[in-house]
Amino acid sequence: MTQAQAKHLKDYQAPTFTISHIELDFNLKGSDTEVIAISKIQRVGEHSEALVLVGEQINLVSVHINGEPADYQEKDNQLSISTSLNDFELMLVTKQDPEANSSLEGLYMSDGAYCTQCEAEGFRRITYFLDRPDVLAIYTVRIEADKAAFPFLLSNGNLVEKGDVSESRQFVRWEDPFPKPSYLFALVAGDFDLLEDKFITRSGREVKLQVFVDKGNLHKADHAMVSLQKSMEWDESRFDLEYDLDIYMIVAVDFFNMGAMENKGLNVFNTKYVLADTASATDEDYHGIESVVGHEYFHNWTGNRVTCRDWFQLSLKEGLTVFRDQEFSSDLGSRAVNRIQAIRVMKNQQFAEDAGPMSHPIRPESVIEMNNFYTVTVYNKGAEVIRMMHTILGEQNFQLGMKCYFERHDGQAVTCDDFVNAMETASGIDLTLFRNWYSQAGTPVVTVVDQYDADNKQYQLTVSQSVTSQGVKGNPLHIPFSLELLNSAGQPLTNQVLDVKEAEQTFVFDNIDAMPVPSLLQDFSAPVRLDYEFNVDQLVHLTRFASSEVARWEASVGLFSQAVWQNVASLVAKEAMHLDARVIEAIRGIILDESLDKALVAEILAFPSAAALIEQVETVDLDALQAAREFVIDELAEACLDELVTRYRSLIKEDNAASRAFKNICLVLLSRVSSEYEGLVTEQYHAATNMTDSLAALKAAVSGQLTCQQTLMADFEQKWISTPLVMDKWFSLQASQNTPEVLTEIKALTEHESFSFNNPNRVRSLIGFFVAANTYQFHDASGSGYEYLTDILVKLNELNPQIAARMITPLIQFSKFDDGRQQKMKACLLRLKALPNLSKDLFEKVEKALEHA
Ligand code: B3K
Ligand code: ZN
Numbered sequence: 001m002t003q004a005q006a007k008h009l010k011d012y013q014a015p016t017f018t019i020s021h022i023e024l025d026f027n028l029k030g031s032d033t034e035v036i037a038i039s040k041i042q043r044v045g046e047h048s049e050a051l052v053l054v055g056e057q058i059n060l061v062s063v064h065i066n067g068e069p070a071d072y073q074e075k076d077n078q079l080s081i082s083t084s085l086n087d088f089e090l091m092l093v094t095k096q097d098p099e100a101n102s103s104l105e106g107l108y109m110s111d112g113a114y115c116t117q118c119e120a121e122g123f124r125r126i127t128y129f130l131d132r133p134d135v136l137a138i139y140t141v142r143i144e145a146d147k148a149a150f151p152f153l154l155s156n157g158n159l160v161e162k163g164d165v166s167e168s169r170q171f172v173r174w175e176d177p178f179p180k181p182s183y184l185f186a187l188v189a190g191d192f193d194l195l196e197d198k199f200i201t202r203s204g205r206e207v208k209l210q211v212f213v214d215k216g217n218l219h220k221a222d223h224a225m226v227s228l229q230k231s232m233e234w235d236e237s238r239f240d241l242e243y244d245l246d247i248y249m250i251v252a253v254d255f256f257n258m259g260a261m262e263n264k265g266l267n268v269f270n271t272k273y274v275l276a277d278t279a280s281a282t283d284e285d286y287h288g289i290e291s292v293v294g295h296e297y298f299h300n301w302t303g304n305r306v307t308c309r310d311w312f313q314l315s316l317k318e319g320l321t322v323f324r325d326q327e328f329s330s331d332l333g334s335r336a337v338n339r340i341q342a343i344r345v346m347k348n349q350q351f352a353e354d355a356g357p358m359s360h361p362i363r364p365e366s367v368i369e370m371n372n373f374y375t376v377t378v379y380n381k382g383a384e385v386i387r388m389m390h391t392i393l394g395e396q397n398f399q400l401g402m403k404c405y406f407e408r409h410d411g412q413a414v415t416c417d418d419f420v421n422a423m424e425t426a427s428g429i430d431l432t433l434f435r436n437w438y439s440q441a442g443t444p445v446v447t448v449v450d451q452y453d454a455d456n457k458q459y460q461l462t463v464s465q466s467v468t469s470q471g472v473k474g475n476p477l478h479i480p481f482s483l484e485l486l487n488s489a490g491q492p493l494t495n496q497v498l499d500v501k502e503a504e505q506t507f508v509f510d511n512i513d514a515m516p517v518p519s520l521l522q523d524f525s526a527p528v529r530l531d532y533e534f535n536v537d538q539l540v541h542l543t544r545f546a547s548s549e550v551a552r553w554e555a556s557v558g559l560f561s562q563a564v565w566q567n568v569a570s571l572v573a574k575e576a577m578h579l580d581a582r583v584i585e586a587i588r589g590i591i592l593d594e595s596l597d598k599a600l601v602a603e604i605l606a607f608p609s610a611a612a613l614i615e616q617v618e619t620v621d622l623d624a625l626q627a628a629r630e631f632v633i634d635e636l637a638e639a640c641l642d643e644l645v646t647r648y649r650s651l652i653k654e655d656n657a658a659s660r661a662f663k664n665i666c667l668v669l670l671s672r673v674s675s676e677y678e679g680l681v682t683e684q685y686h687a688a689t690n691m692t693d694s695l696a697a698l699k700a701a702v703s704g705q706l707t708c709q710q711t712l713m714a715d716f717e718q719k720w721i722s723t724p725l726v727m728d729k730w731f732s733l734q735a736s737q738n739t740p741e742v743l744t745e746i747k748a749l750t751e752h753e754s755f756s757f758n759n760p761n762r763v764r765s766l767i768g769f770f771v772a773a774n775t776y777q778f779h780d781a782s783g784s785g786y787e788y789l790t791d792i793l794v795k796l797n798e799l800n801p802q803i804a805a806r807m808i809t810p811l812i813q814f815s816k817f818d819d820g821r822q823q824k825m826k827a828c829l830l831r832l833k834a835l836p837n838l839s840k841d842l843f844e845k846v847e848k849a850l851e852h853a
Contacts, residue, residue, distance in 0.1 A: 009312040009365045019137045028145040031097040037127040043086040053079045055128035061093040079128040102799045110255035113190025120370040123182035133308045134413040136179040144171040150189040156264045186263030188251045195221040199232045201242045212251040220275040227293040241301045259292050262299035278690040283657040295325040309413045311370045315362040316416045319382020336549035337599045343524045348612045350376040354443045356813040357848040363438045368844035371802045384527040385437045391480045397427035434478040442469030447531040452515040459512040464504040482525035485516040490545030517541045523550045540586045556604045567628035579635040591643045602661035610775040620816050637669040664696035671704030678706045727754040728765035735770035760803050771810050783824035790828040801839035812849035
């Protein structure tokens with residue numbers, strides 16, 4: 001039965017009891033696993049209410065208070081305990097079967113190892129508890145298990161005791177000195193290979209670093225270890241933050257619902273974000289590992305030392321930590337490329353979320369299933385909001401604000417307002433209007449109209465803003481609007497950040513000799529849609545002269561997008577398609593410009609995806625879009641053939657990630673123009689000494705539908721059949737095929753020996769990839785893609801509701817599609833709504849989508 005009770009931020013109440021200490025005793029015995037929890041509980045304030053704890057999917061064996069059987073009631077996942085005591089010890093005994101737990105929340109098994117995932121509300125699947133982030137307790141954990149099968153028994157904090165219970169069983173005891181909320185609790189028991197190293201903090205303390213991986217994978221743990229060391233060093237130098245325990249552990253498991261989890265001192269990671277060697281991981285994988293290892297490490301201060309008062313404040317830790325990991329990657333690698341990738345997530349995914357039924361402010365006001373709010377809005381728009389504060393305050397004031405935040409709140413569970421207050425106090429800058437970013441949903445539209453007055457040598461910009469979310473109009477926001485003005489020779493006249501605070505404002509620039517070309521909203525200085533009518537000449541000028549590399553990329557996206565939409569219009573008007581020679585020349589110039597960062601050129605030549613283009617318009621004719629997009633890319637590739645071949649041939653000789661990225665995009669473009677280049681593809685595939693190059697060759701073969709495709713795919717499969725993370729890449733490639741047969745093939749692949757519906761990585765790589773990235777085939781007019789996704793969701797609704805709710809996204813973002821497709825998507829949602837056992841996770845999204853239908 002669905003329990004679909006929404007919780008509201010406005011109803012927040014402080015806890016009426018608190019728990020200062022908890023001693024957990026795990027007796028790991030498969031389906032008969034027992035947990036004894038002894039908590040020291042204190043009544044808060046004067047009241048006579050019962051103590052109400054929450055628990056799910058566990059069997060209660062006994063309840064004692066101060067050693068005596070207690071008076072309790074267990075109903076609807078709540079354990080209500082009546083007592084007049086103000087300060088007491090509660091002992092609970094519960095049993096559960098981790099092997100039967102396919103939701104991967106609470107205590108479960110991954111490939112024979114026990115592990116836990118408690119955020120957001122998984123601890124209640126371990127014992128009845130005050131499972132809310134504003135109850136902070138000191139944890140002591142005893143784990144007992146079979147010695148041979150589980151040589152490593154891990155939990156948070158420091159190992160204080162270890163011994164044998166019998167010949168076959170051993171125990172350990174861990175103590176975490178830092179009070180923490182239950183969502184940061186973790187336990188792992190298993191047999192692993194272990195990579196050990198250390199880090200000396202700037203105050204001279206030695207921290208033991210451990211990375212645990214599945215047996216046989218030790219050689220793939222180095223990059224994660226180095227990334228951890230770099231993260232520790234960076235947090236000291238840029239944020240003045242030092243690690244606080246004597247040990248930091250990372251465990252990689254293959255069965256995991258998301259990327260990783262920042263449990264205190266014991267991070268649990270998806271293998272995807274740990275394991276790498278050049279043979280099996282791409283440059284992109286290496287970058288992802290560095291960024292996620294950093295992200296989880298940075299949580300130790302922004303999340304663990306200072307945590308959230310309630311889950312509505314999730315962006316307090318996530319927005320801030322994403323901002324920190326983005327800065328980490330940008331300080332270590334290319335700032336422009338990292339920024340471009342972050343902008344893509346915002347424009348392609350977050351804007352779509354904000355335009356759909358799941359639109360919510362970065363601090364949501366109402367939630368049914370908390371797991372549904374680990375969103376691109378809370379994380380990525382949340383990070384943009386922190387970035388805007390950073391832009392408004394500047395690095396120095398921002399760091400003073402961080403310092404003030406930790407001085408005030410270390411060891412506490414606080415709100416987003418507390419963070420903004422600290423920034424305001426430390427900088428002296430008024431952030432009153434800025435706070436609207438936390439409470440308002442929707443993507444603001446910033447419209448710019450410019451005018452040049454030759455007599456007075458004045459250039460004038462009128463900037464207006466408006467935001468509506470689900471029909472509700474919002475208030476003006478404080479928008480840092482970064483701009484550069486370029487003269488006709490490409491020289492910068494000014495580069496500054498305007499403070500836009502009103503519904504409409506005019507900015508005047510004096511001593512401007514001629515109409516300049518404006519680079520607007522540089523580097524995406526605010527998460528808004530920019531509405532300004534650029535013409536082709538202006539965009540070409542910007543691709544050549546904008547000081548910001550990100551702005552050059554943006555201008556190229558503008559050129560490409562305009563070309564596609566003009567051709568869509570031509571198709572609708574039954575006119576011939578055409579590509580402006582100026583666009584071709586601009587792209588040719590970029591391919592030939594040796595002074596440009598190769599990684600940037602690769603980003604430019606990646607051209608906006610169908611999904612990215614759909615985000616630019618209100619409604620879409622998918623068939624016309626496909627034809628127009630393919631036409632523009634083909635025209636560009638054909639026109640630049642010689643240049644692409646030349647650059648490809650010289651790039652082959654270089655051995656670095658940026659050159660590989662540029663070279664591989666050349667190969668993809670060449671392979672779509674003519675089968676003449678098939679030789680280059682097979683040559684690269686066979687000569688490749690790293691996964692980046694072999695996978696790129698394979699991609700070129702699949703996207704160009706070359707005859708070698710089948711042979712290469714079969715070769716790859718046979719080579720990597722025992723490496724699950726590489727098979728994920730193969731599954732995604734299969735799912736990426738833009739052919740009508742792809743759905744039949746996907747169905748067959750769910751029977752493949754490497755595939756399992758129980759493993760989220762496999763499900764995401766095959767089915768998740770198809771629904772999210774194979775836009776044309778998923779949205780086939782027959783509705784077959786929608787029906788298939790619905791069949792899968794029915795299955796996952798029982799197996800793993802969190803994954804089901806993640807994958808439903810393309811089915812609820814239907815507003816831009818034609819009536820026929822919309823009707824078919826809605827029919828699928830109705831089918832889900834009728835399920836007798838619909839999970840809270842799917843219920844919340846299906847209901848919202850149907851409300852907006
Ligand atoms: N905090 C975790 C995410 C937990 C998701 C729960 N459904 C990972 C992270 O953001 O670092
Ligand atoms: Zn996080």
